[in-house]
Amino acid sequence: xxxxxxxxxxxxxxxxxxxxxxxxxxxxxxxxxxxxxxxxxxxxxxxxxxxxxxxxxxxxxxxxxxxxxxxxxxxxxxxxxxxxxxxxxxxxxxxxxxxxxxxxxxxxxxxxxxxxxxxxxxxxxxxxxxxxxxxxxxxxxxxxxxxxxxxxxxxxxxxxxxxxxxxxxxxxxxxxxxxxxxxxxxxxxxxxxxxxxxxxxxxxxxxxxxxxxxxxxxxxxxxxxxxxxxxxxxxxxxxxxxxxxxxxxxxxxxxxxxxxxxxxxxxxxxxxxxxxxxxxxxxxxxxxxxxxxxxxxxxxxxxxxxxxxxxxxxxxxxxxxxxxxxxxxxxxxxxxxx
Ligand code: AQP
Numbered sequence: 001x002x003x004x005x006x007x008x009x010x011x012x013x014x015x016x017x018x019x020x021x022x023x024x025x026x027x028x029x030x031x032x033x034x035x036x037x038x039x040x041x042x043x044x045x046x047x048x049x050x051x052x053x054x055x056x057x058x059x060x061x062x063x064x065x066x067x068x069x070x071x072x073x074x075x076x077x078x079x080x081x082x083x084x085x086x087x088x089x090x091x092x093x094x095x096x097x098x099x100x101x102x103x104x105x106x107x108x109x110x111x112x113x114x115x116x117x118x119x120x121x122x123x124x125x126x127x128x129x130x131x132x133x134x135x136x137x138x139x140x141x142x143x144x145x146x147x148x149x150x151x152x153x154x155x156x157x158x159x160x161x162x163x164x165x166x167x168x169x170x171x172x173x174x175x176x177x178x179x180x181x182x183x184x185x186x187x188x189x190x191x192x193x194x195x196x197x198x199x200x201x202x203x204x205x206x207x208x209x210x211x212x213x214x215x216x217x218x219x220x221x222x223x224x225x226x227x228x229x230x231x232x233x234x235x236x237x238x239x240x241x242x243x244x245x246x247x248x249x250x251x252x253x254x255x256x257x258x259x260x261x262x263x264x265x266x267x268x269x270x271x272x273x274x275x276x277x278x279x280x281x282x283x284x285x286x287x288x289x290x291x292x293x294x295x296x297x298x299x300x301x302x303x304x305x306x307x308x309x310x311x312x313x314x315x316x317x318x319x320x321x322x323x324x325x326x327x328x329x330x331x332x333x334x335x336x337x338x
Contacts, residue, residue, distance in 0.1 A: 012059035014203035080312030197244025
């Protein structure tokens with residue numbers, strides 16, 4: 001039986017944090033057991049805001065190593081670097097030419113990131129969602145596991161596939177591109193900053209204390225959790241709109257402790273922050289320990305890591321080139337035999 005296919009990726013824009021893990025990678029690890037998974041390090045996306053070349057190189061390798069350390073299995077899933085599969089850039093160009101500009105100007109993430117860039121907004125930043133559409137559509141993806149923040153981009157990918165390719169170029173109502181579905185996980189869908197429970201935890205937040213990175217040492221985790229924003233109430237609870245920090249930190253605890261929401265809410269419902277913070281700290285340190293151990297072993301052997309990425313690339317190339325050929329054919333490009 002054909003397994004349904006998932007596609008996803010993380011930008012190598014910095015050290016991955018627990019939001020990337022709990023909101024994305026952890027779900028891929030579960031999904032790869034029942035789905036065919038294509039996951040890549042989306043390095044082309046990482047240059048849509050100003051970047052440092054040395055950091056891009058290091059972050060690309062560390063992101064790939066973290067995928068594996070978090071449990072992605074290169075024997076059953078394709079793990080690769082986006083820029084190694086040339087079809088991503090080529091399909092992006094084709095889609096650029098048929099996507100209306102006003103669809104792009106509506107994108108919330110563009111507006112938010114553009115404000116931070118001031119006068120230095122690149123065309124790439126505006127084009128980010130079209131590249132993301134190309135990424136997804138190349139693999140005839142059935143499901144895209146994404147955080148809530150990416151829902152609008154996925155909607156755009158669906159509109160491009162359906163309204164701009166299938167409706168315009170499809171012959172005999174046959175779809176050229178598969179229209180993907182979002183897969184938003186309830187738990188961990190949005191992990192918030194440690195400094196403000198209303199703001200998403202993010203790699204690019206200039207305040208390091210706003211996030212727990214997957215490679216933070218136990219001491220650093222302890223310090224960051226100690227400093228995390230709290231309130232004056234006793235009892236750590238979910239769903240109180242006046243207590244976003246309690247909701248966020250209890251949510252993180254419920255996942256990393258393995259207790260789940262119900263049991264975590266009972267355990268922490270009557271304790272104060274002074275008792276809760278050490279519980280959360282210990283649970284985080286224990287959950288990250290095996291990931292960090294495997295990560296540092298992997299980074300000792302960059303050749304092995306590069307081999308994983310090469311194998312992933314060749315599996316990805318095969319599927320992506322087939323889709324690209326199909327799109328080019330219906331758009332009227334002269335086909336080459338080789
Ligand atoms: N805080 C979060 N909570 C839950 N999921 C999150 N994701 C990111 N932050 C959170 C999910 O991780 C995947 C990859 O994200 P990305 O790095 O490609 O882009 P991003 O969403 O822009 O992540 P950052 O950390 O905020 O990066 P920067 O600061 O570089 O922009 C996605 O599935 C995302 O939902």
